[in-house]
Amino acid sequence: MGFNRKMQGFSVLIFLFLLFCGHETSHVVKRSIDPSASYPLITDDRLPKDVIPQSYDIYLEPNVEENIFSGHIKMNLTWKSDSKKISIHAHFNLDINDRKIVLRKINKNNSDSQLSDNVSVVRGSRFPKKTIYIIYLKEVIKQGTECLLEIPFEGSIWESGEGLFKGSYSNGTYLATYLRPNNARRLFPCYDEPGFKVPFTVSITRPSHLVTIFNTPLARTTNHSILKDHVIDFFETTPPMSSFTFGFVTSNLVKLQNEVKPEAELKTQSEPVINLWGFEDNVNQLKEVREKVLLAHKAIQSYFEIPLPLSKIDVVVIPELPVVRPVDNWGLLLFKESDLMQNRYYDIAQELIYQWIGSWVTPEWWTDAHLNKALASFLASEIVIKLDGGIEFNGKYPMTTLYSIYYEFSKRYPHSRITAMKQETISYKMELVIRMLNFTLGKDSFQKGLRAFIENLQFKTFVGNDLWSALTTQAVKDGTLKSQYNVADIVGTWFAIHRLPVVTARRDYEKNTATIQQKLYLRERPHDVPEQDKMVWWIPIVLNRQDALNFSNCSPYVWMEKAQQMTINNMPPNDQFIIINQEEIGPFPVNYDERNWQMLSNFLQTETGRALVPTYTRSKLLHDAWNLAYAGDLGFATALNMTLFMKFERNHIVWNPVFTFIDQIGRHIDMPEVHKKFEEYVLILLTPLYEDLGAEIENEDNWKTDLRSLTKRFLCGAGYRPCVEEAQNAYSVWQHSSDPNLENPVPNHYICPIFKWGTMEEWQFGIQRVIEFPKSRKQSERTYLLKTLAGCPTQPEKVLRLLELSILEDNSNFTENDQFLIFSSLTGTSNGYYTLFKFLSDNWTTIREKLKDNTNLWDHLIGSATGFFLTQKGYDMVQQLYEQHSGEFGSAQHIIEKSLRNIKEEALWSEANLPVIETWLNNFLSKNSSKSS
Ligand SMILES: *[C@@H]1O[C@H](CO)[C@@H](O)[C@H](O)[C@H]1NC(C)=O
Ligand SMILES: *[C@@H]1O[C@H](CO)[C@@H](O)[C@H](O)[C@H]1NC(C)=O
Numbered sequence: 001m002g003f004n005r006k007m008q009g010f011s012v013l014i015f016l017f018l019l020f021c022g023h024e025t026s027h028v029v030k031r032s033i034d035p036s037a038s039y040p041l042i043t044d045d046r047l048p049k050d051v052i053p054q055s056y057d058i059y060l061e062p063n064v065e066e067n068i069f070s071g072h073i074k075m076n077l078t079w080k081s082d083s084k085k086i087s088i089h090a091h092f093n094l095d096i097n098d099r100k101i102v103l104r105k106i107n108k109n110n111s112d113s114q115l116s117d118n119v120s121v122v123r124g125s126r127f128p129k130k131t132i133y134i135i136y137l138k139e140v141i142k143q144g145t146e147c148l149l150e151i152p153f154e155g156s157i158w159e160s161g162e163g164l165f166k167g168s169y170s171n172g173t174y175l176a177t178y179l180r181p182n183n184a185r186r187l188f189p190c191y192d193e194p195g196f197k198v199p200f201t202v203s204i205t206r207p208s209h210l211v212t213i214f215n216t217p218l219a220r221t222t223n224h225s226i227l228k229d230h231v232i233d234f235f236e237t238t239p240p241m242s243s244f245t246f247g248f249v250t251s252n253l254v255k256l257q258n259e260v261k262p263e264a265e266l267k268t269q270s271e272p273v274i275n276l277w278g279f280e281d282n283v284n285q286l287k288e289v290r291e292k293v294l295l296a297h298k299a300i301q302s303y304f305e306i307p308l309p310l311s312k313i314d315v316v317v318i319p320e321l322p323v324v325r326p327v328d329n330w331g332l333l334l335f336k337e338s339d340l341m342q343n344r345y346y347d348i349a350q351e352l353i354y355q356w357i358g359s360w361v362t363p364e365w366w367t368d369a370h371l372n373k374a375l376a377s378f379l380a381s382e383i384v385i386k387l388d389g390g391i392e393f394n395g396k397y398p399m400t401t402l403y404s405i406y407y408e409f410s411k412r413y414p415h416s417r418i419t420a421m422k423q424e425t426i427s428y429k430m431e432l433v434i435r436m437l438n439f440t441l442g443k444d445s446f447q448k449g450l451r452a453f454i455e456n457l458q459f460k461t462f463v464g465n466d467l468w469s470a471l472t473t474q475a476v477k478d479g480t481l482k483s484q485y486n487v488a489d490i491v492g493t494w495f496a497i498h499r500l501p502v503v504t505a506r507r508d509y510e511k512n513t514a515t516i517q518q519k520l521y522l523r524e525r526p527h528d529v530p531e532q533d534k535m536v537w538w539i540p541i542v543l544n545r546q547d548a549l550n551f552s553n554c555s556p557y558v559w560m561e562k563a564q565q566m567t568i569n570n571m572p573p574n575d576q577f578i579i580i581n582q583e584e585i586g587p588f589p590v591n592y593d594e595r596n597w598q599m600l601s602n603f604l605q606t607e608t609g610r611a612l613v614p615t616y617t618r619s620k621l622l623h624d625a626w627n628l629a630y631a632g633d634l635g636f637a638t639a640l641n642m643t644l645f646m647k648f649e650r651n652h653i654v655w656n657p658v659f660t661f662i663d664q665i666g667r668h669i670d671m672p673e674v675h676k677k678f679e680e681y682v683l684i685l686l687t688p689l690y691e692d693l694g695a696e697i698e699n700e701d702n703w704k705t706d707l708r709s710l711t712k713r714f715l716c717g718a719g720y721r722p723c724v725e726e727a728q729n730a731y732s733v734w735q736h737s738s739d740p741n742l743e744n745p746v747p748n749h750y751i752c753p754i755f756k757w758g759t760m761e762e763w764q765f766g767i768q769r770v771i772e773f774p775k776s777r778k779q780s781e782r783t784y785l786l787k788t789l790a791g792c793p794t795q796p797e798k799v800l801r802l803l804e805l806s807i808l809e810d811n812s813n814f815t816e817n818d819q820f821l822i823f824s825s826l827t828g829t830s831n832g833y834y835t836l837f838k839f840l841s842d843n844w845t846t847i848r849e850k851l852k853d854n855t856n857l858w859d860h861l862i863g864s865a866t867g868f869f870l871t872q873k874g875y876d877m878v879q880q881l882y883e884q885h886s887g888e889f890g891s892a893q894h895i896i897e898k899s900l901r902n903i904k905e906e907a908l909w910s911e912a913n914l915p916v917i918e919t920w921l922n923n924f925l926s927k928n929s930s931k932s933s
């Protein structure tokens with residue numbers, strides 16, 4: 001998976017990408033929640049702006065043994081209006097003695113400045129329940145006055161990555177800071193908002209055998225006057241910066257010696273020196289990392305063409321750093337060792353980009369942090385593609401993200417389950433919209449606009465509109481955007497609606513026109529989302545036509561300006577197709593009239609056609625056709641026709657969506673005869689690919705290994721003879737072993753095909769292994785066996801036997817957990833739930849009696865046995881059971897009623913689509929099966 005950064009930390013299952021073999025052995029995409037995605041949710045209390053800081057002078061003295069620190073801060077403040085109090089941020093945990101606070105006015109005479117006598121501080125107190133500290137003064141201080149405020153403080157060193165924290169590795173401890181988003185107030189009282197950017201002059205005490213690295217280079221070191229073996233480091237004054245970008249590390253790590261390279265000597269004075277810090281015995285790895293950091297920095301520098309106002313950037317590699325994301329202080333990056341060892345450019349590039357957009361140009365408030373993150377992610381991808389051609393992403397940028405977003409946003413209720421994921425998804429969507437601008441405005445305008453943005457806002461903060469207006473100005477100047485258009489309007493629609501549109505183009509082949517419509521993209525049925533008519537977007541219609549194919553031109557033929565519908569003229573002749581939104585320029589699927597689809601299908605079946613249409617576009621056409629058919633917006637015959645070219649397709653990116661669909665459509669075919677034909681179709685579709693991929697060879701590309709294994713799993717699931725035979729051979733070794741309970745020698749991917757396509761004896765042998773499973777072995781292996789024994793078979797007698805054994809017969813070989821698991825596993829295939837239903841209705845009285853004291857299991861049984869039918873026939877069966885046993889369902893009454901409602905909806909789909917699918921399959925099989933078997 002290309003996007004590892006998004007997979008670290010505490011993982012969350014965002015969606016089940018593929019479910020195969022009819023049961024729940026899932027291929028799951030895991031991604032972590034990036035905590036910075038939730039910053040917009042910070043409800044922080046802003047400080048008044050009547051008194052604002054000009055500069056800070058800070059001294060810190062950590063005491064590692066006692067987990068505390070002390071220090072003092074001097075702030076130069078300016079009164080913007082008359083005020084009798086000063087409000088600053090200070091965490092509850094930061095101790096401040098208000099009697100030690102000193103405030104003095106600064107009298108400026110010409111160039112000379114003198115401090116006046118103290119202004120009396122009446123008291124200092126905390127704002128209830130807020131991390132705000134208010135200093136009340138005896139007198140009102142007049143607007144325009146400057147003062148020096150001095151506050152001594154004490155605080156705690158934390159163990160988790162917040163504020164100042166202590167960490168350890170094999171042979172030592174270290175101190176480090178993580179102040180994002182608003183934890184500077186745990187370390188010193190200050191104006192802890194991104195907008196207050198001031199220079200910091202900092203000194204820090206440390207034991208003399210360690211070293212402290214700070215935002216800026218060391219200026220000098222002196223001995224500590226009291227603490228033995230301690231010294232004080234004085235650092236150069238920082239450029240004006242926000243409090244959250246403050247950071248330091250005190251450790252015994254060492255700096256990798258910079259070899260003087262000719263290139264380094266040529267380096268212009270204005271670019272920062274990059275230093276790497278880590279363990280001495282990792283020198284070789286550190287060198288590689290530095291190589292990458294230097295290359296990435298160079299690429300970013302040449303993209304922005306503006307050097308950072310820093311004289312150095314220290315990159316510190318720390319094992320076990322307890323943070324989810326790298327720590328990006330200005331001029332000081334802290335990486336977890338394991339992150340860098342993955343040897344990728346992406347994370348490095350992203351953190352470096354934050355030095356420009358984040359630290360130098362900073363989001364005005366955390367609500368804009370989304371945008372900052374999306375922009376940095378996009379630019380990091382741009383840099384990776386520049387540096388290695390996108391190999392690091394397996395060529396899949398931005399497909400992995402895009403498909404998951406299509407999937408999530410087309411639900412009736414997106415993000416109904418995991419709210420934290422919502423922020424993350426919104427940020428991905430923003431990234432895709434930024435990518436859309438890069439293509440539609442053109443890379444040059446985008447890049448120049450961004451440069452102007454940085455130049456205008458350096459040392460300042462920005463809101464979204466600052467970026468959009470910089471891009472607008474540039475694009476209008478370059479003629480890539482009409483002068484009456486505005487990027488803010490365009491992106492506004494994409495950010496305001498947490499959904500995506502689908503565009504439909506219907507051509508009039510007589511008049512050479514096309515009607516283009518946009519509407520809310522919904523895949524999940526029913527399409528009854530309220531107010532969907534009000535959802536309209538600014539959509540770039542980038543158009544390609546068969547008579548003038550040119551996939552490098554990404555400028556829109558026309559923009560849909562929040563219009564639901566428009567007509568475009570001058571379409572190609574009526575035997576030539578059009579393609580809209582090639583290469584997924586904008587994050588939206590596109591539908592066409594059937595004739596245009598058919599022309600596309602025919603074209604892709606020719607070798608020249610496939611060579612002319614680039615990968616992402618082939619992938620998109622396939623992906624969109626299937627999804628639109630699934631959603632009910634396109635006939636299945638047309639969508640299935642779009643798969644015909646897959647016979648020749650060998651690119652893994654194009655194959656990717658196919659597996660998802662084989663799985664989803666496979667499960668939606670709730671008619672055994674049709675399902676069987678569908679499996680034959682899958683065999684014919686996948687066999688040539690599998691044979692072409694050949695046997696695995698050493699050091700082959702990852703994508704090849706992945707594609708082979710996916711293909712094989714699906715082929716096995718569809719009963720590919722060679723696979724079933726291999727599986728049976730492997731299984732017979734187990735059957736003949738002297739002690740089969742000792743271990744299972746059969747690879748997991750063979751287990752399901754055996755229980756599905758193998759004999760009753762083979763299946764019985766499996767059951768026996770579950771029953772005799774030794775307590776000493778890993779129970780997850782037993783669970784896997786039981787799940788497959790229940791979920792895989794297509795023969796009802798296997799399932800019935802298992803149900804009798806585990807539910808009806810009085811034996812303690814199966815636990816209640818097993819029973820839950822069996823019911824769940826049976827919901828994965830129509831054979832499973834049909835058999836479970838039959839079992840329930842045939843043995844109603846016995847089962848009802850047995851489960852009368854176990855409502856959980858009873859409810860689960862009713863849900864599993866009735867909730868998964870998709871056809872009218874299934875509806876009638878459940879309805880009959882409902883009437884027959886009316887009043888006997890007890891706690892499960894509402895469950896069966898819900899099942900009935902769902903089946904009704906699904907039955908409409910089946911009624912509309914299954915006959916079409918069956919006819920298409922009949923036709924396909926009559927032309928293809930003789931050749932393939
Ligand atoms: C803050 O005020 C003090 C006292 O006048 C002065 O010495 C110091 O230079 C000022 N600091 C900055 C950064 O202006
Ligand atoms: C600590 O351990 C690391 C890794 O084993 C080693 O490189 C380093 O030299 C050690 N440092 C000290 C001070 O012993």
Ligand SMILES: *[C@@H]1O[C@H](CO)[C@@H](O)[C@H](O)[C@H]1NC(C)=O
Binds near residue numbers: 378382385435443554
């Ligand atoms: C931005 O657009 C240019 C071409 O216009 C393209 O080469 C580049 O890959 C795009 N960047 C990303 C990250 O997609």
Ligand SMILES: *[C@@H]1O[C@H](CO)[C@@H](O)[C@H](O)[C@H]1NC(C)=O
Binds near residue numbers: 635
């Ligand atoms: C599917 O393709 C076949 C063969 O090219 C064609 O005869 C049929 O009309 C197509 N079906 C649709 C709905 O386009």
Ligand SMILES: *[C@@H]1O[C@H](CO)[C@@H](O)[C@H](O)[C@H]1NC(C)=O
Binds near residue numbers: 771810811812813
């Ligand atoms: C468990 O299964 C074994 C083998 O089928 C059977 O002999 C035994 O009686 C069962 N145990 C119980 C407690 O029913």
Ligand SMILES: *[C@@H]1O[C@H](CO)[C@@H](O)[C@H](O)[C@H]1NC(C)=O
Binds near residue numbers: 808842843846
């Ligand atoms: C369950 O139902 C089946 C089919 O009607 C029947 O053959 C079997 O004897 C029943 N089992 C029990 C324990 O009632």
